[in-house]
Amino acid sequence: MADISRRKDDHLELAISGDVGFKRTTTLFEHVRFVHDALPELAVAELDTSLTLMGKKLRAPILIAAMTGGSERAERINKELAQIAEERGYAFGLGSQRAMHRHPGKSATYAVRDVAPTTLVLGNLGLVQAAQMSSDDVKRLVDGVGADALCLHLNPAQELIQDDGDRDFRGGLDTLSRLLQSGVRLVVKETGCGLSASVAARVRALGVEYVDVSGAGGTSWVAVETHRASEARRPLGQAFWEWGIPTAASVALCARHGFRGIFATGGMSTGLEIAKAIALGASAGGIARRALQALESGGPDGARAFFEGIEVELRAAMLLTGSRNLAALGSAPRLVTGELAQWLELGA
Numbered sequence: 001m002a003d004i005s006r007r008k009d010d011h012l013e014l015a016i017s018g019d020v021g022f023k024r025t026t027t028l029f030e031h032v033r034f035v036h037d038a039l040p041e042l043a044v045a046e047l048d049t050s051l052t053l054m055g056k057k058l059r060a061p062i063l064i065a066a067m068t069g070g071s072e073r074a075e076r077i078n079k080e081l082a083q084i085a086e087e088r089g090y091a092f093g094l095g096s097q098r099a100m101h102r103h104p105g106k107s108a109t110y111a112v113r114d115v116a117p118t119t120l121v122l123g124n125l126g127l128v129q130a131a132q133m134s135s136d137d138v139k140r141l142v143d144g145v146g147a148d149a150l151c152l153h154l155n156p157a158q159e160l161i162q163d164d165g166d167r168d169f170r171g172g173l174d175t176l177s178r179l180l181q182s183g184v185r186l187v188v189k190e191t192g193c194g195l196s197a198s199v200a201a202r203v204r205a206l207g208v209e210y211v212d213v214s215g216a217g218g219t220s221w222v223a224v225e226t227h228r229a230s231e232a233r234r235p236l237g238q239a240f241w242e243w244g245i246p247t248a249a250s251v252a253l254c255a256r257h258g259f260r261g262i263f264a265t266g267g268m269s270t271g272l273e274i275a276k277a278i279a280l281g282a283s284a285g286g287i288a289r290r291a292l293q294a295l296e297s298g299g300p301d302g303a304r305a306f307f308e309g310i311e312v313e314l315r316a317a318m319l320l321t322g323s324r325n326l327a328a329l330g331s332a333p334r335l336v337t338g339e340l341a342q343w344l345e346l347g348a
Contacts, residue, residue, distance in 0.1 A: 009071050010228055015289055016296050020223040023241065027217030027267040028248040031340035032276040035333035037322035047318050048325040049311070050089075053261050053283055054148050054185065054210070056120040059089025060311055061278060061326060065212075065265045065286030066124050066151060066189070070099030075109035080300050081291065082112035082119060088307060091120040091263075091284060093151065093212075097141045098129050113146040122187060123147035127154055128166045131175040135182035142184060150184055151212060152176065154199075155191040157244070161225035161237040173202065180207050190214040192221040192266055194245030197253040197348055209260040212286065213251050216244030218267025219289050248280060249343035252336075255281025256347075271313025275321075278329050 014020050049060045064081050068074035078094065085092035092112065099106045112121060123142050130138055130152055142150050154172070159165035179186060187210040188195070188203045194215035203211070226237025245253075247266035254262050264277035265286030274285030287310070294306035323329035336344065 009073055011224060012068055012073060014224050014227055015219060016293055018227060020219050020227065022217055022220050025216045025242045025244065025246060027215065028246040028340040029273045029276045031336060031338040032248060032279065033335040033337065034317065034321050036320055040319055040322040042319055042322065042324060044315055044319055046324065047315050049314060051283065051326055053091065054120055056148060058091060058120065061274060061284035062310065063091040063093060063263055063284050063286035064291055065288040066093035066095050066122065067288050067292055068095040069097060069110040070106050071109060077295065078110065078112050079115055080295060081303065082116040084300060084303055084307065086116040086119045091122065092116060093122040093286065094124050094145060096124050096126060096153065098126060101141055107144055110145045121145065121147045123150040125150060125152060127152045127172050127175060128169060130179065131171045135179060138179060139182065139184060149187050149210065151187040151189040153189045153191050155221065157193050157240060158191055158221040158225055161222055161229055161233060163230050163233055173206065176203060176208060177206050187212050192216060192219055193243055194247065194250035194266065195254055196245055197256065200254040200257045204257045204259060211254055211259055212263035212265055213247060213254055215247030215250040215266035217246050248340050251277050251282045252280040252344055253347065271310040272317050275314055275317035275329060278326055279332055279334050
């Protein structure tokens with residue numbers, strides 16, 4: 001149990017202050033340019049940032065994205081950020097519940113319903129772990145935290161760098177199909193390497209309705225594991241540090257496949273980026289590292305101020321594109337340039 005808690009705290013510390021960002025790869029949101037509307041005929045007060053997702057009303061298209069669980073420090077972080085999500089009308093994502101499955105005594109570190117009774121809460125479990133569990137066991141993890149849906153995360157690149165990581169990734173599609181048939185609401189999620197059009201097509205064909213792209217350009221979980229890996233495995237991590245599909249490209253590619261909801265995570269840090277993600281087809285933008293840094297440096301009030309700034313930027317982008325609501329923002333005129341245009345032309 002101590003090893004799991006230590007690993008979770010290692011991940012947190014690296015996410016807060018470690019050298020774990022992509023060095024050359026960006027999210028590619030810099031290649032999305034909105035067309036400025038100098039005559040918007042709107043007042044900031046009448047802008048509507050709300051949406052309904054998975055049957056829950058959100059005041060703004062923001063997800064405090066999956067980060068942690070499984071340690072005392074994680075419990076504090078989850079409680080404080082989930083309370084902010086409740087106050088501000090955001091969605092909230094838990095970190096991997098693998099520790100909770102292995103050690104039920106860790107359940108309290110994921111429990112947030114006492115501070116976030118109405119929030120859209122997303123549970124979290126690795127697809128490889130789910131493949132080894134019964135559907136009833138998976139449901140118990142979802143019910144145990146009162147989650148509205150379960151993110152099944154795909155992380156083969158991250159696992160390959162871990163000394164004791166998974167090496168067998170067979171049976172993923174069968175597991176998704178089994179869990180869908182059992183009635184578990186699923187979000188297929190990557191962990192910093194993005195979802196391709198091919199993966200989007202395959203999971204959509206099974207009936208998956210929600211995805212979280214978690215693209216490249218922000219925190220590299222290959223980098224995180226490279227820092228933690230043995231000397232023998234570090235060269236592999238260095239070689240694949242930049243691996244992945246940039247977040248903006250992954251959002252736009254997934255948007256072609258008719259999902260009911262797309263979360264844009266992976267290097268998201270501004271309200272303008274969230275606006276661009278929505279223009280590319282996302283339902284909401286998810287922020288993890290910057291939220292965690294704001295919380296750790298300024299406490300809950302620092303995190304609240306950070307998210308207020310995110311919303312101010314989002315509303316500014318809406319006003320300056322003449323977008324009264326998120327649907328209008330989704331169809332706002334924009335120019336896609338450079339590498340992002342190449343990704344969309346490739347369509348893979």
